[in-house]
Amino acid sequence: MNHRTVSAFVVTLQIAFLLHFPLSAFAQTNGDALLTVGGKPVDKDELVYLISKGISTDAKTPGISREEFEENLELFINYKLKVREAEAMGLEKTEEFAREFASFKETLIYPYLIKNSLEEGELRKAYSRMQEVVRASHILFQFPPNASTEDSLIVLKMALKVKGEIENGGDINELAVQYSDDPSAKVNKGDLGYFTGLQMVQPFEDAAYTLQAGQVSDPVLTSFGYHIIKVQDRQPNPGQVRVSHILVRFDAKNPTAEENARRKIADIYTEIQKENTVWEDIVKTYSEDPATNQRGGLLPWFGVGSMIPEFEMGAFSLSEIGEVSPPLKTQYGYHILRLEEKKPIDSFEEMEENIRSRILRDSRSGMIQSQVVAIQKARYGYKEDEASVGRLAQALNSSSKENFAAAASSQSLDKAPLFTLQGRTYLLSDLIAYMDGEEISAKFTGGTFDVWFDRFSAEILAQTEEKDIESNNKEYQMLLKEYRDGILLFSLMNQEVWEKGITDSLGQAEFFRKNLDNYQWQNRIEAFLVKVLDPTQAENARKKLQGNGYDQSLIQSFEADYQTNATLAYHTESGVYEYAEHPVLSKIDPQLSYQEIEVDGSLYLVLTGQKIPAGPRKFEESRGLVIRDYQEYLDQSLTDSLKSKYPIQINPQVKEEAFLALNQ
Incomplete structure (x- = not known):
């Protein structure tokens, strides 16, 4: 049983434990509690809390009527009687209860912890940053191994010196080639392309998102060293794209191979422009990406910061579905991209986890x-x-x-x-x-x-x-008590009602015998019903069935034939039915073995057979109903016995206070 089961179980008491008895039957007390159950006080806040959870916030009239309040109070008393009995039986002292309650507590307390509120703030901040993408360049100054404080100061001074050069007109990308300890700077000149929230280490991200386009940061310390960051651009997040691609590889160290790849991709691009060209065929024939060339070059969805910058910029520059990019070069080779789908950034709720x-x-x-x-x-x-x-x-x-x-x-x-x-x-x-x-x-x-x-x-x-x-947290106290009592209630009901109702075969038989009048068949009839779904097939069914009555071999032959040759032509059902309340059979003439009737615009062909007069059911025919009714009987008997065992006293003044609290 999970925590949702327990909560739903408690909140829907009016369904599970609807036992009617007048509140006027209870004695009254002048104490401060709403009521006492066998001398044990129950605070009004618990009643107000549970009823409040069941009041719809969409209701046209706020609060709760007097009649609804009285009904809910009755249900609440039945609930507390059973919890009181579970306590008296020591069910809260079992290992199973302790284990389950501890598990619930760990989950229930989380929203009230300091940690949760701080995490929620970080979640919201991260999602807010994800609404924007930032393009930045950086220069990294790493510390030497086992750096001393003096070493760290030397690195910091170097970072400040280079920052000064940038502020005096130096190009950060050219300076990155000269100074940066980031190995990729030799290729990208410190240009990191576009990125969004949670794609950089936190200090770097924090600094980048505080800068406007063109601004340069002070040295930013991360686990990699000191960074000088310059934001080149900021844009709204374009969301996600899905593209397919054609790839032609080359060896970057071989100029001839690269030139051949460039010519090949240009020829492929020309071929794609021709009328009646099939993209998937071109991909299968020419693309050198073995992971995608057999499925049209299709790649997974991706957003900004997920691919290498050149590929990403090419993909996000496409605006129309089916649009094809000119050839573009990356470290993997030459690509041609085709836009398949685009979608905006997901909602916070979709991305939260x-x-x-x-x-x-x-x-x-x-x-x-x-x-x-x-x-x-x-x-x-x-x-x-x-x-x-x-x-x-x-x-x-x-x-x-x-x-x-x-x-x-x-x-x-x-x-x-x-x-x-x-x-x-x-x-x-x-x-x-x-x-x-x-x-x-x-x-x-x-x-x-x-x-x-x-x-x-x-x-x-x-x-x-x-x-x-x-x-000290009243809301958490109420929630914890709800789950604690819910577990006890479930344990008691499982032991005294549900399991007993299923396993007590002698009790079931005796209950059936004493309540035989509740398990009676109405007049029944054998029937085969054919609902015609395809009107063009009505005559075929008519030819096979007309002039016949209910016959198992005929039914089997008809069903085998239509399931082979006209699967969607008919819907059939057969068996023995109580026909007085049946939506179709209630409209037939029971004396006719074959007839056609129309119900709710649908044509039915009906074969009838033996008519069985009303009479008692056998126990085996009623087992499911008997178990259900027997469990209800056990539940009622349990409640009646508990009312005698644990006297109820109600404080009318506090009861009125509870009613007013629910209608404020």
Whole structure:
């Protein structure tokens, strides 16, 4: 059972647990609770919350009528009776409940976490940037291996010097050939072509999207080094295109081969211009791309920043479906492109999950986590014992995880303080206990103490935030209670009603015997119905059926013939039917073995046979109905017994407050 099942189950109580009994039958109490169930109070907010979820926001009249309120209150009481019984049976103490509830909590709390709001902000920012494409050039200044602080300053000074040259009229593309440590600069002169959000490392993207066309950035630090960036152009995002192509390859080191490829692609382009030329045939004959030449050269959809710049610019320059580009050169060879389809950028809702997964895979995830920790520390009064932490780092960073506890003990460091959070001081012994419960992680950089201290403090802060939400966020409390009670309700109903109704064969038989009047056949008749779908085939059917009655061999012969020779001519059905309410058979003369009638504009040819008078069903013929009715009986019996077991008391004043709250 997933969380949607539980939620739907609770919200649709008026369907699943509609048990009618007057509220006036209940005693009343003067306490502050809306009601008590066997002495256990139930707050009005829970009723208001559940009913509110079921009120349509599209309703012409807001709120809820008095009659609807009374009905929902009855349903709510039935619901609470069953939850009370599930609690009394100890169903919330089972391993299955604990496992399922823990899984739900992990999902339910996510929208309320600081992390979620920060991620949502990044998602929206990324999508906003995706509305635009930026063309930029850059010069990269890398650090030498194992660079010192002095080395980093030297690289920064060089970047600033080159920036000055650009601002004094220097061409960034020519300077990229001279200075850039990006290997591709020798070919593209630092021109990165067009790109959009999430296609560059975050610091580079952040800088590029703050510049207008023609502006040059200060040195931008990324994991690659320092960059000087100049934005050449900014345009609305053209969306995505799908093209097919013809490719003629050549060896870039062989001028003769390149010239031959250029002539060949020119000849192919001339051939394409001829009337009655079939693109797919040309592709199959000439294209040297084995991955696409057997399927018309068709490539997958792509957007800006997904292909090499020359190919991309050629594709996006095409405007009409079927338009063919002049030959263009890339590092792979010469291409001719044909535009197959175009579409705008997808909506945020369509792209949300893809954007989220990309954000969580790049450096933004680390940035978000750092922001989360910083906010948590400020919100919950985190105070690190910097002096103690510094000493511990010096003493334990070189120890392995396996030897960490022994090293701490040998130096009598177990009681050394780490930080204080909400009045509690956490010690090194707490960190050691945490490390013992964690698997050895994949590769990490940094000293052992530093790495595990950061993990431990982040975990404690996350737990503190969850406890804070659970204690102080009313909406989350209601949602959590809904799912908790929903799981208990499902478990009780499954045990006492649904499974029992299916497996209790003796109970089913006894219920059937006592309620035999509910399982009666009406007058029935054997019938074969042929609905004529193709009027031109009506006479063929008439010739085969006219003058006959219901006969299995005739039916089989007719169906075999039309399914072989005229599959779409007829729709047939046969069997024994209660005909009084049947949409077709209710209109026939039961005394005629063959007849034709028209119903809702369709012609039916009908063969009839034996007429069976009304009478009792056999148990085997009614099993499905019996199981359904038996489960309803068990449900009603359970509720009736619980009303006796757990007295209900209602506070009329609080009840009225709940009604008013739903109509504000």
